[in-house]
Amino acid sequence: MKLAFVATAIAIAALIQPPPAAAQQKAPVILSVVDDSKGGQRTDLTLDDLQRLGSAVIRTTTPWHDGEQLFEGVPLARLLAHLGTRGNRLTLTALNSYMTEIPVADVTQYPVLLAYKRNGQTMPVTDKGPLFVIYPYDADKNLKTETYFSRSAWQVRSIAID
Amino acid sequence: MRFFDHIRLLLIAIVAVLGLVCAVLPWVVNSMDDIVGRTTRHDVAWNGANGRDDFHDVMRKLLVHRLEASAESQANARLSHDILTSRLRTWRQGSFGAFVAADQKRQRWLDTAERAVGDIGDLLDQAPAPERTDRMLELIDVAEPAVQMLSRAAYVKSTRDLAETAQKIQFMQRVQEGLIALLIAGSLILVCLLLRQNSALRASVASESRTSARNAFMAAHDVLTGLANRSTFSAHLGQLCAGDGSARRHAVFVIDLDGFKPVNDLLGHGTGDMLLIAVAKRLAAFAGANEGSLAARLGGDEFLLAIADLPSADVALERAQSLLEQIRAASAIDEHMVTVDASIGIAVLEPGLTGPENLIDHADIALGIAKAVGKGQAILFEQSMLDGIAARIKMEGDLARADICEEFEPHFQPIVDLVSKEVVGCEALARWHRQDGSNVPPAQFIPIAETSGRIIDIGAVILFKACRAAAAFTTPITVSVNLSAVQFFRVDILKLVSQTLAATGLAPDRLKLEITESMMITDTRLVRQSVEALKAIGVTVSLDDFGTGYSSLSYLRNLGFDELKIDRSFVSEITKGGRPMAIAQTIVQLARNLDMTTVAEGIETEEQAQMLLAMGCRRGQGWLFGRPVGEREFTRLYSPAPRLALAG
Numbered sequence: 058m059k060l061a062f063v064a065t066a067i068a069i070a071a072l073i074q075p076p077p078a079a080a081q082q083k084a085p086v087i088l089s090v091v092d093d094s095k096g097g098q099r100t101d102l103t104l105d106d107l108q109r110l111g112s113a114v115i116r117t118t119t120p121w122h123d124g125e126q127l128f129e130g131v132p133l134a135r136l137l138a139h140l141g142t143r144g145n146r147l148t149l150t151a152l153n154s155y156m157t158e159i160p161v162a163d164v165t166q167y168p169v170l171l172a173y174k175r176n177g178q179t180m181p182v183t184d185k186g187p188l189f190v191i192y193p194y195d196a197d198k199n200l201k202t203e204t205y206f207s208r209s210a211w212q213v214r215s216i217a218i219d
Numbered sequence: 220m221r222f223f224d225h226i227r228l229l230l231i232a233i234v235a236v237l238g239l240v241c242a243v244l245p246w247v248v249n250s251m252d253d254i255v256g257r258t259t260r261h262d263v264a265w266n267g268a269n270g271r272d273d274f275h276d277v278m279r280k281l282l283v284h285r286l287e288a289s290a291e292s293q294a295n296a297r298l299s300h301d302i303l304t305s306r307l308r309t310w311r312q313g314s315f316g317a318f319v320a321a322d323q324k325r326q327r328w329l330d331t332a333e334r335a336v337g338d339i340g341d342l343l344d345q346a347p348a349p350e351r352t353d354r355m356l357e358l359i360d361v362a363e364p365a366v367q368m369l370s371r372a373a374y375v376k377s378t379r380d381l382a383e384t385a386q387k388i389q390f391m392q393r394v395q396e397g398l399i400a401l402l403i404a405g406s407l408i409l410v411c412l413l414l415r416q417n418s419a420l421r422a423s424v425a426s427e428s429r430t431s432a433r434n435a436f437m438a439a440h441d442v443l444t445g446l447a448n449r450s451t452f453s454a455h456l457g458q459l460c461a462g463d464g465s466a467r468r469h470a471v472f473v474i475d476l477d478g479f480k481p482v483n484d485l486l487g488h489g490t491g492d493m494l495l496i497a498v499a500k501r502l503a504a505f506a507g508a509n510e511g512s513l514a515a516r517l518g519g520d521e522f523l524l525a526i527a528d529l530p531s532a533d534v535a536l537e538r539a540q541s542l543l544e545q546i547r548a549a550s551a552i553d554e555h556m557v558t559v560d561a562s563i564g565i566a567v568l569e570p571g572l573t574g575p576e577n578l579i580d581h582a583d584i585a586l587g588i589a590k591a592v593g594k595g596q597a598i599l600f601e602q603s604m605l606d607g608i609a610a611r612i613k614m615e616g617d618l619a620r621a622d623i624c625e626e627f628e629p630h631f632q633p634i635v636d637l638v639s640k641e642v643v644g645c646e647a648l649a650r651w652h653r654q655d656g657s658n659v660p661p662a663q664f665i666p667i668a669e670t671s672g673r674i675i676d677i678g679a680v681i682l683f684k685a686c687r688a689a690a691a692f693t694t695p696i697t698v699s700v701n702l703s704a705v706q707f708f709r710v711d712i713l714k715l716v717s718q719t720l721a722a723t724g725l726a727p728d729r730l731k732l733e734i735t736e737s738m739m740i741t742d743t744r745l746v747r748q749s750v751e752a753l754k755a756i757g758v759t760v761s762l763d764d765f766g767t768g769y770s771s772l773s774y775l776r777n778l779g780f781d782e783l784k785i786d787r788s789f790v791s792e793i794t795k796g797g798r799p800m801a802i803a804q805t806i807v808q809l810a811r812n813l814d815m816t817t818v819a820e821g822i823e824t825e826e827q828a829q830m831l832l833a834m835g836c837r838r839g840q841g842w843l844f845g846r847p848v849g850e851r852e853f854t855r856l857y858s859p860a861p862r863l864a865l866a867g
Contacts, residue, residue: 121313153273153302182301184308203262212302 087187088171090136093219094144104173104187107131110139115170117195120206121185128191130172133164137218144218149190152182152212159190159208167192167200171213185211226416230409237405240398247398251391266315267373273303274332274366277339278359285352293347300336300343307333310369318376325372328365335362441516443492444499452515452523456578459511459527460568469511469527470535470567472542473582474502476520477560477594490552494559495520497550505542523579532567532599539563539597547595562589563597584608614667617653623676626652629685630847633857634699634818634840637832642857644697644731646840647685648847649677669705678706679715686723686730688850696857699731699761707734708745713752720756727757731782735763736774743777750778761818766806775813783810785836787821794826807834 086101110131118125133147147159163169170191173179180186189211194200280296309315310329319325335358342351342358439451447455459469476498483491495516502514502522511527524542529535543563549556564586566578585600592598621627629647636643651659668674682700689698706712720727732753734746750760761782762774766789775783785806792799803819810817819831822841831839848856 119313121309121315123312123316152298153269153276155269182298183304185305212305 088213089215090140091215091217092140092142092144093217094142095140100140104179107136107171107173107188110135113168113170115168115172115191115193117191117193119191119194119209121211125195127176128170128172128189129174129177130170130188130191133159133169133171133190136171137161137164140218142218146219148217148219149210149213150215150217151210152214155210155212157208157210163192163208167197182212188213226412226419230412230416233405233409233412237402237409240402240405244395244398244402247391247395251388251395262377263315263318264374264377266309267370270303270306270310271366271370273299273306274363277303277336278356278363281339281352281355281359284347285349285356288347288349288352290347293343297343300340303336304340307336315373318373319369322372325369328369332362332365332369335359335365441499444496444516446499446503446522447513447515449515449517449523452513452525453579455513456525459525460578467527468529468531468567468569469525469578470529470532470538470565471578471582472522472524472526472535472539472597473517473564473579473586474522474524474542474546475562475564475586475590476546477562477590479520479559482557482559486552486555486557490555490557493552494550494557497552498522498546498559498561501545501548502542505545509538529567532565532569535565535567536597536599539565543595543597560595562586562594564589564600565597566600581605611667614659614664615671618664618668618671618673621651621653621673623673623680626654627677627680628652628850629681629688629700630849631685631688631698631853632840632847633845633853634697634838635844637828637837637839640844642694642696642844643838644699645689645853645857646699646701646733646847647681647688648701649681650847650849665703669703672705672709674703674705675710678703679710679719682715683719683723684850686719686725688853689729690723690725692854694857695726695729697729697731697759698725699733701733701763704735707749712749713756716753716758717756720758728759731759731761733761733763733784736765736767743774747778750780754779754781766802772809775809775815780815782816782818785817785819785831787841790819790821790827790831790841791823793830794824800830803831803836804834807831807836811835 084103084105087104088102088107090100090102092098092100108131112129113132113135114127114129116125116127142161145161147161147164148156149159150156159169172189172191173187175184175189180189190209190213192200192205192209194205199205277296277299280292280299284292284296286292307329310319319329339355339358339362342355345351439448440446441448456469456471459467479491479494482494499514499516499522502524506512506514506524506526509526509528511525513525515523515525517523526535526538529538543561546561547558549558551557564582564584566581566585568578581600581604584604585598588604589596589598628650630650631645631647633642634644634646635641649661649665651661651664653659665674668677678701685698685700689696702712706715716730716732719725720730734750753760759781760779761784762778762780763784764786765783767786774780783806785803789799789803789806793803794800807817816838817836819827819836819839820841822828822831822839822843824843827841828839828843845856
């Protein structure tokens with residue numbers, strides 16, 4: 058737990074620090090993953106990196122939008138497989154320091170998306186971007202509860218795995 | 220039955236209620252889920268509080284930017300501003316959007332906040348300058364109350380929603396509890412009813428079997444006495460005989476009470492029934508003393524007794540005698556001591572002989588003979604009885620087929636004046652000349668003709684032929700014709716006699732009708748009326764066979780007989796002196812005193828004739844004077860010659 062906190066703190070620190078001038082040419086890192094199950098291995102990902110992992114869509118309503126929305130993004134399961142993690146729990150931190158935990162079991166049970174597009178458009182920070190955790194709320198009654206709404210973090214910036 | 224209908228209705232109702240509860244319960248649980256789901260469905264308060272945090276973050280970043288005024292501090296402010304913009308967008312949409320739209324004040328607050336935050340965004344797009352930052356901080360001051368109010372209102376609404384929901388949940392919980400209580404109560408009642416129904420069913424099955432046992436008993440037994448009935452008796456006898464066809468000897472008694480009818484008539488049917496029950500008890504006790512024996516009631520005052528395993532037929536007779544003694548013992552019924560006698564017919568199934576069905580019939584035949592020869596006897600069936608029966612049956616058939624007018628005719632026996640020896644009359648006696656040439660004696664056919672009713676036709680033919688013959692006689696002697704009791708009671712005797720007299724032309728005073736004593740006991744009134752009517756048309760009536768039956772002086776007093784006939788049984792012994800003579804003397808004296816003439820029957824010797832004459836009897840008939848002969852012979856012998864030369 059303490060370790061996770063430290064990892065998160067590092068992630069936030071990295072975010073707040075301005076990127077080096079040499080890296081400004083490169084596409085910005087939008088997601089940082091620190092995997093404690095692999096000795097604190099850190100992985101930085103750009104939008105391109107995520108898109109390369111292949112995408113999936115979820116069409117659903119949410120408590121934060123009017124009407125049905127089409128979300129597109131990388132399935133969390135695929136991301137975790139890509140990272141080759143052995144952890145059981147994801148701790149997500151948003152740009153506004155909102156933190157939430159997602160058990161890995163959720164990812165195997167539901168096709169949880171780390172969405173980067175809403176209705177075909179990439180999401181800016183002003184529209185809960187760049188990354189938004191989306192469950193298929195309409196597909197399963199159990200998902201329309203506070204438990205899963207609270208796990209649906211927007212403006213996700215980093216993930217700590219343990 | 221009605222009780223069961225109610226229970227069934229109740230059972231159906233309970234099952235229906237249980238079914239309804241089972242159907243409603245999931246719906247209730249489901250709607251509770253919905254209520255709970257609504258509360259947990261994205262909390263508006265949470266969104267509001269986070270929005271306020273986002274707003275304060277922007278304010279903090281702008282204050283830092285005001286102090287530093289660097290590109291970095293501006294970028295940080297920019298990011299925080301983006302996050303706030305994103306937040307405000309969520310306040311326009313979804314559940315929070317609905318919350319805002321519900322109230323105009325909230326809309327105004329949000330409008331204010333959006334406008335101010337939008338303006339801050341525009342200023343952030345421009346190059347950093349202290350006056351712009353000041354402007355932004357002014358705008359923050361504008362937006363802050365709006366954000367605060369919205370956040371607080373969201374909290375208040377959430378709290379209110381929560382309280383409301385809690386109330387609903389409580390209510391639904393109470394409904395749920397009620398339904399579950401109903402379910403449990405219904406199930407308990409159901410179980411109780413089923414148990415009760417079960418025990419009621421068991422009780423009804425038990426009572427059913429009791430009833431059927433009673434029905435079975437009633438079907439197999441006589442209702443009055445509780446003895447077995449005939450069918451049970453037959454079955455028992457069948458078993459007895461089927462058990463072993465060889466070495467055993469079984470007997471059947473058919474018992475008929477003698478003198479039961481007077482008991483019934485004089486003391487009433489109640490007493491009669493009690494007497495039957497008393498006799499039945501003795502029979503049952505008698506049967507109980509012999510293994511394999513069974514007593515049954517055949518009906519009326521007839522009983523059956525099966526006695527198993529007898530060493531010989533003689534033992535059966537001995538047993539019957541001892542049974543008769545037991546039956547004769549007086550029974551105390553109410554305040555009366557009632558005695559009754561019985562006749563018993565016995566049939567013994569000799570090893571390897573006739574079956575049980577004949578056994579009862581044979582015993583019945585023996586009983587008939589026992590009653591015929593005299594009451595209070597036990598008689599063993601013999602094969603010869605069956606022959607007698609067969610002969611009787613044959614004769615019944617012959618009688619039925621006989622041509623009465625052709626085959627029956629009277630023979631005449633002279634009746635003479637004992638003083639003058641003149642033939643003063645004759646008795647017409649029926650003769651049956653069968654077409655095959657044989658003659659049947661009256662003693663054989665008359666009892667059979669009486670039971671079959673054929674005597675009515677025979678009697679009419681004899682009467683007619685006798686009157687016709689008498690009318691043709693040259694001397695006006697009387698003719699006596701016997702009337703049967705059957706004729707007396709079944710036909711209009713007065714009409715028959717007057718028609719016959721008219722048809723033959725015989726003077727009424729030449730006809731004498733003889734009736735026997737035995738007729739009197741049945742219906743004295745009818746007999747008296749008929750006798751008086753016959754006398755009124757001038758016919759003489761005589762009493763036949765006097766002294767052989769229930770000779771009662773009251774008949775003689777009440778019925779105006781003209782003539783009394785002394786039975787041959789007295790006449791034949793009259794010369795021996797003693798009692799027969801005294802009786803004959805008394806009868807003659809009695810008749811004379813009552814102004815009746817007497818006729819002695821069966822006079823065979825002159826000595827008898829002289830004695831009777833000495834007693835005062837004026838008339839006689841018998842072989843001494845002439846045997847019965849045919850009409851032509853009688854006419855030849857007696858009619859032309861008024862004075863008769865006596866033989867030997």
